[in-house]
Amino acid sequence: MGFLKADSPKIDYPAWQRGNRSERLQPLVRHIAERGMGNPDVLYLVYIVKIGLFIVGGICFALSTKGIDGWTGITSWWSEPIVFQKVVLWSLLFEVLGLGCGFGPLTGKIKPPMGSVLYWLRPGTIRLPPWPNRIPLTAGDRRTVLEVVLYAGLLAATLYALLADGTGPVAALGTSVGVLPTWNIALIIGLLAVLGLRDKLIFLACRGEVYGALTVTFLLPGPDMIVGAKLVMVAIWIGAATSKLNKHFPYVVATMMGNSPLVRWKGLRKRLYRGFPEDIQPSLIPQLLAHGGTVIEMGIPVVLFFSHGGVVTTVAATVMVIFHLVILTSIPLGVPLEWNVFMIFGIGSLFVAHAGVGLGDVAHPWAIVALMAVIVVAIALGNLAPPKVSFLPGMRYYAGNWDISTWCLTESATAKIHAQRIGFGALQHKQLEGLVGPENAEIAMYRGLAFRAMYAHGRAVVTLLNRVLPAGRDGDYAIVEGEMIAAYALGWSFGDGHLHNESLVAALHKRCHFEPGELRIIMIDGQPIHRQRQQYRLVDAATGEFERGTFDIADLVVRQPWQDDVPMHV
Template identity: 40%
Template sequence: MGYKTPDLPAADAADIVAMPTFERIRYLATHWVDYGFGTAKKTHVGYVLKVLLYIAIGITVATVSTGAGAPWDVPAWWDEPIVYQKMVIFTILWEMLGIGASSGPMAFRFSPRVGGHRYWLRSGTLRNPPWPGKIPFTKGGVRAEIDVALYASVVLSLIVILTLPGVDSNSLASAHPSATAGLLNPVLLWPMLILAVLMGLRDKITFLAMRAEQYLPAVVFFATLEFTDMIIACKLLMAVIWIGAGVSKFGHHFTKVVPVMMSNAPIMFSKILKRSLYRNFPEDLRPSRVGSSVAHILGTTVEIAAPLILLFSTNQTATLLAALLMVAFHITIFLTFPVAVPLEWNIMFAFVTVFLFLGFPTWDGYGLGNMSSPWLTAGVVAALLFFPVLGNLRPDLVSFLPSMRQYAGNWASAMWAFAPGAEKKLADKVLMSSPNQVDQLGGAYGYDLAEMLLQKAIAWRSMHTQGPAMLSALDRNLDDIDRYTLREGESMIANLVGWHFGDGHLFNERLLMEIQRRADFAPGEVVVMWIESQPLHKDHQEYKVIDLGLGVIERGTYRVKDTLETQPWLPDGPIPMTVTWQRAAHAERVTAEAGN
């Protein structure tokens, strides 16, 4: 891999595109093991520079606006809690504008490289309300002027909070007298919180894009709690995020995530190490024992054990080692450049780990037992656990983000199948944040290369647990899968709603029907295979196949274990799937084709 030159497959791009679907998936999945996406190093450098800009602007705003000290004078502001508070607010703003996660080429954004505000400040674009049938004034799938106003108001309120200095706090002066810059004014926080909720009830996409599940609980603590309680509650928030993610990795999904993620990591220079993550390259691309150990020892175990030490330990050495371990954990994720590239989130969490757990350790009066009331402790814990527990038991009700399943590989996913000409029809009929990826890339690099790169995203998905299920259902439900152009759901949703983070909940049947109202696809033109997350207590996942011209044409389930026992290219045919319902006319056609 060169600085400017990507690692491309040896075969000609046109020849790869012309391959039958499953032959192409095998070829590109095998190439993925050694090269990942094959991204040129200049792309990674660009992301690093963006994160450095995020740090520089954030620290400058947080210090200069509060009088905490010069940005480069770290000892002067390091123990000022308002700097932490303002970094949280700045990070929310950064993410809301679309500059953070889901930006740039590694998030399927090539030109332009940012969605976010470019989409959410335009009426007529798509929105996805969480409970349109239950919350008044939230029905519909089109962004109106009120939605633009709500989004703009949240952005403006964040800017106001960042601009104004802190206010004196008696609880801060009593517990931490060396702090001189005060705390955020709670009066400023409530308008932002209220506007964010109203915005989210109209469009859950903008609410999730601000990483509300990560940062808004902290803002609530800033607005409501005395200083010591605030610090301990923020520690609990961090622990729930980490441990929730760790628990969600107990299943089969994460075992497949890690080898695929590490194959794409620029820090993995050795092909030998990459191939060791798989059972028998190139014939068997299931995770090896090495890959499974990396996932569940360096991943799951660390993400549960280290936070428990940070939360409860009064031993300084153990706490220091646990903090360093979690900092290393986030830096490692940063260096893998995962899809959707939530790089700023990892840097923020590395900073907060040190600030909260080493700056305000348990032995200095910031342990759980030091909260002002055990009832308050219980209430905070219950509130923080509500959505993770509900989301893991009923994933159909809660996005994987509030469910705290980061990087677990267990999230709602989709794959789109376009008949010839249908993708262009989508671009012509639906107002999107950017052109279709094939057009973004095709104009600059040629359409054969563009198509090959997008098909590599299909190969990437086929190496996860959802891929074999998606391909199995599409192969059975399409008249000829080789006639269709397959698209990864994350790349589609990046354009359609202005943001993506690996969650099929960003678009659902309701949003697909809104697209259909605009594009008017004929039956068979666009078919979407949509999978719900796996509940923690069940061994299967539910799926639905949606023909945009007809609606749902099939529902069913499949065992997650069956996706582990096949290769990405399904050499033994589709995995077993239990069909629980089919549209009558469609069922007759599928049965007839199966008989032939």
């Protein structure tokens, strides 16, 4: 790859187009395995600058607090409890504005590189309530003035807290500055809760399972707040590790490491696979990294929580900082970069600076027990019944076991979506056609399919395309990741199939009135932790679901990414 020029595969388009789907995928899969996605370095520079702005913004909000002074005196105030509170709220605001996870060209968002605030301050855009049939006054899929006001209120309340001063000395925390006013914290939580019931998009986009849960701990007094925040972070780590107890994760590691901008040696990339170029299954290297990382993420946080200072705390904290730096520098799918920066800060602020604060200092244990019960139940349900819980509160991060969808659009379906001005700009494949021409755009979209196929569940997608597309009509359809549809139609996406399932299909059909066969979708649920199979659905936007079935994980992990013969149990 170059600084400005992408490292694209050299394809003889006429010959490539004559091949079947498997033959088209093979050279693209091998190119990704050897070279990664080939993004130009300038794109990574954009994200590095964004991380820098995120860090500078956090420092500026900390310095706006009375009693916290001086860029050169960071060592004297960085561990103040109110600084941790402001970093959490700054992270929440950064995410809910659309500047964090899912931002920019590395996630397929080109023009504009983000949605979020551009959509959610505009009445008439699509919203997705989580339980419209169960929670009164939440039904409907059209954003109203109420949601706009609630969202604007959340932004304003969070910004007010970021500029607020502390409430005064708290002896139990050893601070003379104090913490943020309780009423301000309660207002943010209340607005987020009401807004989340009207539109789950915004709750998920602000990373409610991380920053929302941590904000709840700010309602607790003194040491209870520190212990509660520590337990939330431990739950995040252990929940994420639990979700990686599957056969999918080595595929994630191989693909993620091979796509890292720091891995420049093609020889190392090839060694991530068993027998490049014929066998693109994860080699022993990603398998060891996957299992080793899971052990670290499962066990070290417990040591960190109970060590209470000294050498053990220092070693455990160092291990976890390195753990997050590895993820950060790999530029993972969805680019949750600022989240990893936050987790590194949280390690220092909570577990090192306040290492001595532990369970013995808690004055109101039942409040912490109630919060942790909610988090644990969400994690358990997310792993046992993935269709019921988003992979974010289910904390199934990076596990390679997400709910996904693949959308197959005819030219007429695309035209109808654009005619209704569902989102800003154009759908991904049409943006690419305008940038690089139809032939290169088709290759680029197939490269996206090849990237998906390198994950274990991607083998199922390649097979199911033969079942979802009408016979003899492959050439009539553009194959687009559901993530890209959600980004265009909703203004945000981050690996969560719950945002582009039947709810979004129904909202689009209500507006576009698709004809049978115009828009067809493959939907695959995540794998339940106790079953070695996944469920799929094939849906026509006009007529509904026309096939449902399952496939076994064992049949995925013995196939190459381009093979389209995974047995399906209809």
